Amino acid sequence: MAASTAAEFKFSETCYLTRIPNFTSPNPKFCLRWFAPVTEVKLCGHVTLASAHTLFTTALVNSNIIEFDALFATLTAERLPDISLTNVSEIQNGGVDGCFLIELNFHTVPVTNFNSAEASLISKALNDAPLIDVKRTTTDGDIFVIPQ
Incomplete structure (x- = not known):
């Protein structure tokens, strides 16, 4: 409902x-x-x-x-x-x-580094936005993106 x-x-x-x-x-x-x-x-x-x-x-x-x-x-x-x-x-x-x-x-959610090759795909998906960092949560696989 x-x-x-x-x-x-x-x-x-x-x-x-x-x-x-x-x-x-x-x-x-x-x-x-x-x-x-x-x-x-x-x-x-x-x-x-x-x-x-x-x-x-x-x-x-x-x-x-x-x-x-x-x-x-x-x-x-x-x-x-x-x-x-x-x-x-x-x-x-x-x-x-x-x-x-x-x-x-x-x-807090534990995070791990993100594969740099995959990070470039995320940047492209965000209209080639420059990124400071990309992390993935270790529990659910959620992605945190820190744009520049």
């Missing part, structure tokens, strides 16, 4: 966020899942960030840390003061008009 709803919305990712009673941590906990129009997605950073921002700004949580139980791991989002502010009292009061930063903590 979630994938069919995502297909109906036609967005690249649609997220489902559900509060979970949390008896083991002082932080509020939510189940967070991401769906593309065809399948469930393992990770979607921009939707995670948007979910955390919504929870922090609508006072749905009374905490500076939120835990998200995702398909593969537990992620955290932390509300931090905007240290670019110059007035100490603004930082202590949550920033100007509630300005703050959100730090997301994702799990």
Whole structure:
């Protein structure tokens, strides 16, 4: 059903966020899942960030840390003061008009070097974009491309 709803919305990712009673941590906990129009997605950073921002700004949580139980791991989002502010009292009061930063903590994935011959094919697929590095995850074979 979630994938069919995502297909109906036609967005690249649609997220489902559900509060979970949390008896083991002082932080509020939510189940967070991401769906593309065809399948469930393992990770979607921009939707995670948007979910955390919504929870922090609508006072749905009374905490500076939120835990998200995702398909593969537990992620955290932390509300931090905007240290670019110059007035100490603004930082202590949550920033100007509630300005703050959100730090997301994702799990790490082991990676390995990528075959240089295959990297040139990736560059060609990206309209001959120059690449700084290409890595492959050792768990799922996903490819990380760092363009120049």
